[in-house]
Amino acid sequence: MTGFELYLKRNSKKFDAFLATFFIDGAHPDMQRYLYGPLAAYSNNAGKRHRPLICLLACEAVGGDPDIARNAAASVEHFHTAALIHDDIEDSSLTRRGEPCMHIAEGEGLAINAGDLALSLVTGAVVDDPGLDDSTKLKVLHELVEMTTRTIEGQALDIGWARDGRFDLTVEDYLTMANHKTAFYSGAVPLAIGAIIGGGRDQQIAALRAFGMAAGLAFQIQDDVLNLVGTREATKKDFRSDITEGKRTLVAVHALHHATERDRLLAILSAHETDIAVLAEAVGIMTEAGSIEFANRYACDLVISAKSELETELERGRARDLLLSMADFFIKRAS
Secondary structure, eight states, rough: HHHHHHHHHHHHHHHHHHHHSOOOOOHHHHHIIIIIIIHHHHHOOOOOHHHHHHHHHHHHHHHHHHGGHHHHHHHHHHHHHHHHHHHHHHOOOOTTTTTTTTHHOOOOOHHHHHHHHHHHHHHHHHOOTTTOOOHHHHHHHHHHHHHHHHHHHHHHHHHHHHHTTTOOOOOHHHHHHIIIIIIIIIIHHHHHHHHHTTTTTHHHHHHHHHHHHHHHHHHOOOOOHHHOOTTTGGGGGTTHHHHTTTTOHHHHHHHHHHHHTTHHHHHHTTTTTHHHHHHHHHHHHHHTTTHHHHHHHHHHHHHHHHHHHHHHHSSSHHOOOOOOHHHHHHHHOOO
């Protein structure tokens, strides 16, 4: 287990408790039943909390007090929650991390509404933060607006390609979509916000932002790989759901350009297939095309190259070492 994994394990529950303070009861008892309760439950099934926790690390890495960045870190996680709720609806997904999606459990209307509340908390957590001066708040809010816009742009590509049955995509098309949809909010902006709040120099903020873009993209690529071949994921209901949903992942895009059985793979990706044997067949075609190996290697190269500038701009210390360990963690998961 890497140092970064230990850091997540030791701090995620503590941050869970802090996030729970945002899901307060409303002015009417049923607001808890129809809004705050479902949103709290969905947020609580959120994985390792790497986004807010790397925000705190970035603040510490430039010499700041990470406690001052807690609200801003929470804002990124609220955005993540909102994005997942809305993404599940847009993709007609059934489960999320082994549990029914909110629109399945609560209905589409209440799910959209809960996602909207999570979006309001993105800015509210910063605006209402007593620990930040107005100048810093404006800088952080600007980052959050940019993050939201870029993510929505990436989602538009993803949804539009699916709606129009588009598989005539290049690797560069995929990278544009994934950078916008994932890398900004999963890496670049959490790190930049933490560095801004910590009083980092412009060069440090830029280095952390670039590192976060690379790491965020690598994180998405390795998640896509694990959905196809991960041993732990094989026990989950949504294992290989990317094939069922016909997702334009780096593996799929590469395979459609290199597979000898391209037509068969395209037919499977277009058919919303759920048969286990057929899903395995698709993975076999991708593997034979070298696409899984290509995606693993691409993710590894991303994080290796991103580490060097971070080592140059940040002083050696616990936070920097943990961020570098994050890169190693992504490589480990992608390999």
